[in-house]
Amino acid sequence: MSLHFTGEHEWIRLENGIATIGISEHAQQALGDIVYAEVPETGRAVNKGDEAAVVESVKAASDVYAPCAGEVVEGNPALAEDPSLINRDPEGEGWFFKMKLADESELDGLMDEAAYREWVKTL
Numbered sequence: 018m019s020l021h022f023t024g025e026h027e028w029i030r031l032e033n034g035i036a037t038i039g040i041s042e043h044a045q046q047a048l049g050d051i052v053y054a055e056v057p058e059t060g061r062a063v064n065k066g067d068e069a070a071v072v073e074s075v076k077a078a079s080d081v082y083a084p085c086a087g088e089v090v091e092g093n094p095a096l097a098e099d100p101s102l103i104n105r106d107p108e109g110e111g112w113f114f115k116m117k118l119a120d121e122s123e124l125d126g127l128m129d130e131a132a133y134r135e136w137v138k139t140l
Contacts, residue, residue, distance in 0.1 A: 021124050022133035029084045039112040043137045048074035054100040056092030056114050070113045085123040087116040
């Protein structure tokens with residue numbers, strides 16, 4: 018149940034063949050107070066790097082990209098009611114969507130948690 022990260026600050030956690038995707042602690046801190054989140058529709062096919070979701074804060078709007086290719090199986094319904102959940106728990110309950118990966122080997126091209134945390138220190 019380890020986390021992997023992209024250079025665009027998305028995280029992905031694979032459990033029982035289903036990947037959960039969100040934005041990192043670093044990303045939510047950079048965005049500031051989050052006021053809106055839009056998650057993808059169930060059944061939507063996404064390719065690695067596709068814009069999959071949207072997050073808006075008092076500072077800016079940003080896209081959330083798919084870290085791997087696959088099919089969306091669930092969007093986080095809690096974000097519609099309380100987008101600030103992303104600020105409070107970005108790498109947990111503030112997830113954006115879940116998907117069935119087309120090719121789990123795409124995870125190999127992502128940073129593991131330790132590498133990401135070290136990389137963020139250089140930004």
